[in-house]
Amino acid sequence: MDMLSFELIRDGNRPLYEQLYQQIRQEIIEGRLAYGTKLPSKRKLGQFLNLSQTTIELAYQQLVAEGYVESVSRKGYFVLAYEELAYVKTTPLPTSQRSNQQPAMRYDFHPSKIDGSSFPFSRWRKHAKDVIDEQHQSLVSLGHPQGDLSLRLEIATYLYHSRGVVCSPEQIIIGSGVEQLLPHIIFLLGKTTTYGIEDPGYHATRLILESHERSAVPIPVDQNGLVIPSLVQSPVDVMYVTPAHQFPSGSILSVNRRRQLLNWAAASD
Structure with missing residues (x-):
């Protein structure tokens, strides 16, 4: 062109x-x-x-x-190839945090760890000092069960500007991570639901499903993300997918497959 x-x-x-x-x-x-x-x-x-x-x-x-x-x-x-979309909806994604590991490793790419030597501790201390005082007494209370309102407002604004997702703070629930939030979804969807998980994928997802006696079916992933024909042929009711940055492969679910995935979801309950 x-x-x-x-x-x-x-x-x-x-x-x-x-x-x-x-x-x-x-x-x-x-x-x-x-x-x-x-x-x-x-x-x-x-x-x-x-x-x-x-x-x-x-x-x-x-x-x-x-x-x-x-x-x-x-x-x-x-x-790239683009397929017509029968059903459009947008979705957000996860986070991470740090502790110590064997010094034998030169680089540790574990998703739950960060480089402590590069962490801005002085800035962290300064902001903590600014916030932790008598004017912020709400910090010592339990707070809203869905998470701090001001943070949910910021997340709603961020999602609109970065993903085009129109949502309200009331639709957002903040938790400490997948391990805490996924069980809430599992309880909402009932005991007979069959879940699809990426293969390879985040091991904690499978462990959470199995610990709650839920059926989990591995669906293969290639360089373009989830293999949709394998999903279509499976008995899966709900697919757990990480489209923006698949773990552990790092692949991005192509826009064509995103549409196929949404069409699959729209075709049944």
Whole structure:
């Protein structure tokens, strides 16, 4: 493709890279950018739209991260296949934290650990001192069962700007992690539900399901994420999936498969 022409609001509230990403994404969704189309180089598009190459790079990387576009080394960016969507809904995802490990390991990529030598303890101390005083007496009380309201408000705002998810603080429940929150979902869905888990996947998910005497069926994952035909042929009622960054492979569920997954979910209860 020679060039892309878009209307960008330069003095608006939304960053230019986000406007560019959303408009290219819309062109792909509506079929005006067909499968296999090569996007203009960052340099050429930057000159044409009077944008920095960094802005173009950010927009392109977001498209790659969401599976709309693939980056081919030394060739450029190409539009991936896009399937029609019967049912659209968006979903968020997990978090992590740290402790000590064997010194024999030079690098520890365990998802529940961070590098203590790089942690900003002085800044942490300063913020803790600013917050822990008599004006914040609510910190010593149990608080709302769904989590702090101000934090839920911030999360709702973040989800809207980063994922396009429109939700209210009342729809958000904050917990300490998957291990605490997944049992709540399990109890809501009843004892006869059959769950699908990614294979390979996060081991704690399987252990939680088994400890609550729930049936868990492994569904394979490849370089493009969950293999949807295997899911369709399985007896699974509910699929536990990590589309943004699959653990442990790191693969991103392609936009085509996301739509297939949502169509599968929409086809039954």
